[in-house]
Amino acid sequence: MSYITSFFDNYFLLIDAMSIYIMVGLLFAGILKQLVPDDFVSKNLGTDSTGSIIKATIFGIPLPVCSCSVIPIAQGLRKEGASKGAVQSFLISTPITGVDSILATFSFFGLIFTIFRVLSSIIIAIAVGLVQNFLEKESIKKEKTSLKPMFSTTGTSTTSLNSFTPKPTNTSSDSSCGCSSKNEKKSFSIKKVFSYAYVTLFEDMVKALFIGLLLGAAFTTFIPKEYSSLLFENQILTYFVILLFAIPLYTCATASLPIAAAFMIQGMSAGAAFIFLTAGPATSAVTMSVVYKMLGRTSLIVYVSTIAILSLVFGFLFDSIFDKLEILNLSHHMDELSILNRTASILMLLLMFYYLLIPYFSKKSSCCSSETSCCSSSSEV
Template sequence: MELLLEFFTALYELSNAMAWYILFGLVFAGILHEIVPDSIVTKHLGNETVSSVAKSTIFGIPLPVCSCGVIPLATSIKKSGASKGATLSFLISTPITGVDSILATYGMFGWVFTIYRVLTSMIIATIAGILSNIYDKEEEKPAMSFSAINTNNKPSNTQMFSTTTNFASKQEESCESGGSCCSSNKEEKAKFSFSKAMKYAFVTLLGDIAKPLFLGLVIGALITIAIPQNLSDILTEYSWVSYMLVIAVAVPMYVCATASLPIAAAFMLSGVSAGAAFVFLTAGPATNTVTISVVKKMLGVKSLYIYLGSIIIGSMIFGLGLDYVFNITQIDPSSLVHINEEFSYLDITSSIILWSFVLFFMIKSYIKK
């Protein structure tokens, strides 16, 4: 009974900590979908090239979105035509840093740590995106030429689609030359519809991630109650395996980039190396059980392995590098910020709204079966 109470308490706290960021991400994604045409996303992020991955990484760096708030945004750009590599790099770079997190990192650890954190997150995200484009290419859909002959002398569905596509492309070409046929279309695209944005956010996107979100929250709560309270003592006593222990905790755990800072500072003040703290700052915000579930569904198993492997191996390598930098420069964190927050009415209300949507879509999918 006591364990059950601890589980629901952890689930309650986890939901309250994440819900507002997820809802904010959904709203932002819906508005972004209405404002930014799909053609722009396809043009800049749709190709399986290094430039599309780099653009996606740079675009995600300043956004103040956590590892769960980034899920609807990543889902949105993927639906808009972004490649797997660009989507994956965005998923990694965005939650590790953000304007708020960058400023907080500077205030707590200084400029060396801050610059190192931003640059390494860009490198890890870019490498992951490139690897995804190389080893997990998008499946190319076979295209039928318009001249294909049907044995029944009737156009097949594929041929009809090809005809429609060719007609549409010709129509777009004539529009580019100043034809009157597209003036109305351009006007329609220029109009912003808040209701359409919210429908896209809370019906299309949230409907897609409802099931993995539910599983991720439950698994995350189970892991949270299993984490030992004397974690800092364990990491101090076994310094050589502290990286592995931090990875084991950070990967499934939900913690946003800003909230991870005082935890990392506490590790360092407890005797844990700066590199191990850096591993937590990178792997913690970049991954959690919710994001892992969504990545598997949205991008597939190969990209999931690349996603986890890039973050784990990359954070450990750069953690060792940071230990080296701190050793030769003798720079240590000068202050520690303690954050003791109680959940606000906004957090609780957001959690209720999110769970209402999630349970609705879960029940709806179950009824369909």
């Protein structure tokens, strides 16, 4: 019985620590969605230049998109002609440095860790894009070099070789993308702000968030510190174990925070938590399969290996520089809870259970309606 009580105490402790920041972050995300034009990103990422990578990274920072919904957007950008490097940079920076994720990171780990996470994520995103575009240009050069003997020295060779250079495809008029080709200026709508924030975005992340909170509370409650400290004693070993655990795990940037907090309560270093929070959202099994299908095997190797290496480097740097800094803020939250915090926690819980129970009741109602129709059809016979 004491374990159950402790589990729920830890569960609500995690919710109280992040609820106000998530609710406010989602609101900002909804406002940004109204202010940023729908085609603003796709218009600026069409070349293989360094500028397109930096733009993709910067554009991804404020955009109101979580780890769950960034994948279809990245696919759309690629179809509209964005370079491989720009797409990869966008995939990394967007979910990790979203408004809701930044505020939730601050709620758990404080200002220094949050700034470090944002800046290092930007560097990682740019580095992945630069490596990808460099290798892409090298492979194109090799193709051209190997094809030269096949052509004569006439003026037709240049034209033939140009056909091997990938060109961006303009699919803005393609109805399959679900976007309007007209550049209509959208009017600001408060209703759409709340609808996007607390319906579209929250529904996207609710399952991952719920599971993340459960796992965080479970790790804190049921794993004895004596056992977990054995793993966390060896700092370098911890880095690699956490990296291997995080890479295939499908969790969004915000939902991974309570799990990282639980690991730190058990004695894990802040640098290892950084590795988990960087590699987890950026390299899930789902994201890796999409990168492989969309960009190819070489791009996937570049994507995963660069993220893994730089995550380890930045994790080690954080522990080396800030090893004596107290990062985790959870110990003080229970005493400092305000009415606003408690209200945000209640609202977030209500929204979570609402969106988690909707599929169950909708299936049940559809079954009932189908049974009714069947009954009515049988009675007619």
